[in-house]
Amino acid sequence: MTRVRLLGEILLLTLIVASVALAGGFQLNEHGANAMSQAGAFAARATDGSAIYFNPAGLGFQTTPSIMFGATGIAFTSSFYGPLQANTNQKYEQAKQIFTPVNGYVVYPVMDRLTIGAGVNNQYGLGTEWPSTWPGRDLAEKTDLATWFITPSVAYRVSDQLSIAVEGSYVAGSVKLTRGVDTRGIQTPAPVNSTLDMTGHGFAFGGGILFKATPELSIGVSYRSKVKVDASGTATFTPDYTQLSLPQGGVTATITLPATGFAGIAYRFMKNFELEADYQYIGWSSYQTLAFTFAANNSVVASAKNYSDTYILRIGGEYTMAPWHFRAGYLYDHTPVSDAYSEPMLPDANRNGLNVGLGYDIATHWNVSVAYFFLKFADRTVQTTVPAISFDGTYHTYANLFGADIEFKF
Amino acid sequence: MKASSLTVTLLALLLAVLIGSCTDKAPGPVAGLGSLSVKSYVAIGNSLTAGYQSNGLYESAQKYSYPNLIAGQINASGGTTTFVQPLWSGAGTPIAGTNIASRYVIISLVGPVIGPAGEPAGSPENLTYQAPYNNLGIPGAFIYDFLNARDSNTCYSALGGVKNPLFTSTLRGIGTQFQQMRLLRPDLVTFWLGNNDVLGYATSGGAVSVTAPGLFDLLYKASMDSLRAAVGTSASIVVANIPDVTSIPFFNTIPSQGLVLTQAQADGLNLATGGVFHFVAGVNGFLALTNSGVKKLNKNDYVLLTCPQDSLKLAGWGSQKPIPNQYVLDSAEAAMARITVAAYNSTITNYAGTHNAVLVDINSLLARLAASGLTYAGQELTSDYVIGGVFSLDGVHPTSKGQGLIANEFIRMMNSKLGTNLPYVDIGSLPGIPAPLSKYQFAGRSVPYYPPDALRALQIQLY
Numbered sequence: 001m002t003r004v005r006l007l008g009e010i011l012l013l014t015l016i017v018a019s020v021a022l023a024g025g026f027q028l029n030e031h032g033a034n035a036m037s038q039a040g041a042f043a044a045r046a047t048d049g050s051a052i053y054f055n056p057a058g059l060g061f062q063t064t065p066s067i068m069f070g071a072t073g074i075a076f077t078s079s080f081y082g083p084l085q086a087n088t089n090q091k092y093e094q095a096k097q098i099f100t101p102v103n104g105y106v107v108y109p110v111m112d113r114l115t116i117g118a119g120v121n122n123q124y125g126l127g128t129e130w131p132s133t134w135p136g137r138d139l140a141e142k143t144d145l146a147t148w149f150i151t152p153s154v155a156y157r158v159s160d161q162l163s164i165a166v167e168g169s170y171v172a173g174s175v176k177l178t179r180g181v182d183t184r185g186i187q188t189p190a191p192v193n194s195t196l197d198m199t200g201h202g203f204a205f206g207g208g209i210l211f212k213a214t215p216e217l218s219i220g221v222s223y224r225s226k227v228k229v230d231a232s233g234t235a236t237f238t239p240d241y242t243q244l245s246l247p248q249g250g251v252t253a254t255i256t257l258p259a260t261g262f263a264g265i266a267y268r269f270m271k272n273f274e275l276e277a278d279y280q281y282i283g284w285s286s287y288q289t290l291a292f293t294f295a296a297n298n299s300v301v302a303s304a305k306n307y308s309d310t311y312i313l314r315i316g317g318e319y320t321m322a323p324w325h326f327r328a329g330y331l332y333d334h335t336p337v338s339d340a341y342s343e344p345m346l347p348d349a350n351r352n353g354l355n356v357g358l359g360y361d362i363a364t365h366w367n368v369s370v371a372y373f374f375l376k377f378a379d380r381t382v383q384t385t386v387p388a389i390s391f392d393g394t395y396h397t398y399a400n401l402f403g404a405d406i407e408f409k410f
Numbered sequence: 411m412k413a414s415s416l417t418v419t420l421l422a423l424l425l426a427v428l429i430g431s432c433t434d435k436a437p438g439p440v441a442g443l444g445s446l447s448v449k450s451y452v453a454i455g456n457s458l459t460a461g462y463q464s465n466g467l468y469e470s471a472q473k474y475s476y477p478n479l480i481a482g483q484i485n486a487s488g489g490t491t492t493f494v495q496p497l498w499s500g501a502g503t504p505i506a507g508t509n510i511a512s513r514y515v516i517i518s519l520v521g522p523v524i525g526p527a528g529e530p531a532g533s534p535e536n537l538t539y540q541a542p543y544n545n546l547g548i549p550g551a552f553i554y555d556f557l558n559a560r561d562s563n564t565c566y567s568a569l570g571g572v573k574n575p576l577f578t579s580t581l582r583g584i585g586t587q588f589q590q591m592r593l594l595r596p597d598l599v600t601f602w603l604g605n606n607d608v609l610g611y612a613t614s615g616g617a618v619s620v621t622a623p624g625l626f627d628l629l630y631k632a633s634m635d636s637l638r639a640a641v642g643t644s645a646s647i648v649v650a651n652i653p654d655v656t657s658i659p660f661f662n663t664i665p666s667q668g669l670v671l672t673q674a675q676a677d678g679l680n681l682a683t684g685g686v687f688h689f690v691a692g693v694n695g696f697l698a699l700t701n702s703g704v705k706k707l708n709k710n711d712y713v714l715l716t717c718p719q720d721s722l723k724l725a726g727w728g729s730q731k732p733i734p735n736q737y738v739l740d741s742a743e744a745a746m747a748r749i750t751v752a753a754y755n756s757t758i759t760n761y762a763g764t765h766n767a768v769l770v771d772i773n774s775l776l777a778r779l780a781a782s783g784l785t786y787a788g789q790e791l792t793s794d795y796v797i798g799g800v801f802s803l804d805g806v807h808p809t810s811k812g813q814g815l816i817a818n819e820f821i822r823m824m825n826s827k828l829g830t831n832l833p834y835v836d837i838g839s840l841p842g843i844p845a846p847l848s849k850y851q852f853a854g855r856s857v858p859y860y861p862p863d864a865l866r867a868l869q870i871q872l873y
């Protein structure tokens with residue numbers, strides 16, 4: 001009946017209609033320089049420790065103990081032209097940031113036909129940082145997300161042609177979201193910012209099959225379940241104008257990282273040349289809404305995300321001229337985000353990626369790999385964002401990625 | 411070997427294509443004035459045009475008047491127009507006959523208290539400016555005044571006995587709004603008059619009469635005839651229509667059905683009033699005196715923001731005693747106001763067409779705002795009092811954000827009809843209503859502490 005709502009309630013509704021920073025843009029598939037330089041088309045071969053990510057069944061054919069570790073440097077460039085709601089083409093540029101996901105794997109054949117392994121990597125990550133005074137300040141300022149996956153795996157070689165594997169992951173994640181608070185009609189002496197700083201953990205399980213149909217042809221499939229991460233942490237509002245009744249203090253959220261799976265086919269055309277093509281599925285439809293619960297007043301702020309399931313197509317190959325390995329690949333990554341839900345916290349778009357790399361066998365028991373990956377997001381002009389976002393414009397994004405790994409075999 | 415060199419060549423080509431597509435340049439046309447020349451811009455209007463806000467006229471609000479914002483966007487797009495306003499320093503215009511500023515502020519969130527804060531009034535800052543002001547918006551101006559008012563003695567309200575000193579301080583004895591506009595030889599004129607011709611009726615609860623639609627039509631036609639003749643056919647004229655006055659918070663903050671009773675209270679009131687009004691447990695309409703006698707208000711009636719809250723809460727207004735007529739716009743009066751607005755708008759649309767003027771449909775804009783709110787970049791604007799962001803503390807006039815909303819609607823129509831491509835004002839960057847907010851320990855100093863639920867109290871108080 002009454003048209004005047006309580007300010008506290010309204011602030012909550014408009015406050016952190018946040019999207020946690022995860023999506024196509026925040027899934028990382030660079031978990032080994034060898035695979036990365038072949039555009040991640042690796043599930044049908046999975047010949048090094050990164051099999052634990054791409055297809056753990058690959059461990060079944062690894063008959064020597066090994067250790068592999070490395071890192072990827074991701075340099076991200078992103079700008080926004082708009083907003084069209086303001087009839088401008090004003091350019092706003094994200095701060096240049098470099099992210100360095102790492103990877104490490106241990107592989108150990110415990111007995112004939114049975115190999116175990118364990119891996120550590122960052123399967124979701126990255127961040128965005130827009131100028132603090134830009135027009136989209138109530139949508140996104142600074143967002144950081146990191147996840148750690150610790151994955152023990154067991155692979156069993158059923159025959160010389162077939163290996164199967166199962167694995168489980170312990171997942172720890174942290175997220176930090178900073179953005180402006182819409183204080184509605186009230187002019188505060190200084191703009192109010194909110195920061196949600198949360199950590200959480202969850203579990204995933206997965207497995208894979210690798211089948212060497214002929215000496216030239218192999219086929220691999222793998223799957224990893226979605227991860228329900230129960231996150232909790234602190235909501236901080238600065239300056240803290242107590243009269244605004246902002247829900248300072250505890251905050252919780254459940255964030256579901258999507259299920260993913262690979263299906264790959266590899267063919268050795270010559271003794272020293274092979275190619276692989278993969279289809280990767282990512283079950284982003286698990287990300288429909290994001291809800292934060294604030295302990296201070298037990299209120300819930302939910303926002304619709306409505307992501308769709310999506311896929312990545314990968315093709316890559318390796319040409320060997322001992323001790324050198326020349327590698328290259330191409331991928332197409334289809335965005336899970338529709339125009340209506342595009343937002344600056346995660347400027348996503350369809351992407352094309354081009355990968356090149358080198359491997360060098362320093363000795364029979366150790367080798368190094370380096371990879372370069374150029375990832376171009378299609379320029380994306382959105383004109384139909386939902387009212388809760390109402391921020392149309394053109395996103396222009398690309399990234400340069402550099403990877404290196406070293407592998408020891410015993 | 412062959413296959414791999416082919417692969418490498420293909421990949422190198424692809425890389426070249428991808429990197430080539432990285433060129434970062436603005437999509438779409440760049441903002442600009444297009445074919446529009448703006449050497450001289452004049453804004454004609456009333457309080458809305460003047461930048462009057464929270465019951466006063468003062469510089470910190472005037473600088474966000476929609477015409478000043480439009481001039482800013484013109485100059486941000488390559489224009490070089492000068493836009494001078496009759497600024498009032500400090501707290502601005504006085505309460506008549508005093509040196510106290512009339513503007514409302516949120517004096518305290520404890521209570522809360524909204525009203526004049528006893529601030530000393532300011533004074534006109536540039537009375538000696540050697541030319542007419544570009545902003546000729548005069549608070550209280552009626553359509554009649556454009557061609558006829560020269561000072562406080564000749565303005566329309568003076569005919570009814572209310573001399574409006576802002577005519578004298580704005581016009582400074584150098585002619586009417588029309589004459590001064592002509593002196594400035596404008597190539598762009600915005601014209602928004604007519605609001606007061608119906609608003610006074612509504613805000614007085616029907617006590618003051620409207621300008622009859624037939625008379626309004628004559629006056630508006632005369633205004634547009636003179637205006638177009640004075641500026642010539644090459645100048646651009648932009649006119650705005652009149653919003654439905656009943657959509658503003660002045661009429662929608664105190665609910666007409668705000669009387670909440672227990673069964674015992676309902677029984678008591680029914681006994682006292684002879685059972686005529688059928689009070690029930692729960693929500694009831696307030697009792698009010700209207701032109702057709704005492705009635706129990708329904709959802710089509712409005713209680714004005716000026717109705718004393720204390721009397722409603724403590725003195726039995728609306729239950730034991732009917733709310734006086736001057737604080738109520740009943741459904742018949744509201745219908746009268748709406749019919750009048752519709753008639754005015756049909757006049758405005760008509761003469762905009764015949765005089766080749768761009769029409770800005772503020773009525774539709776505020777109807778959309780009232781119906782569903784407007785959002786932009788995650789910020790929500792509604793027509794709620796205070797927290798809606800659009801209407802200032804007097805419940806009638808826009809805040810700076812509200813002025814931005816109006817400016818953007820003008821700009822949208824100018825872009826559509828005049829060939830310009832002006833950017834809109836970033837509404838999110840415009841100030842809202844200042845509140846005496848303080849951090850408990852701000853900058854290391856202890857400051858007065860307000861209870862966390864003070865603003866909740868503010869809202870509850872308004873019922």
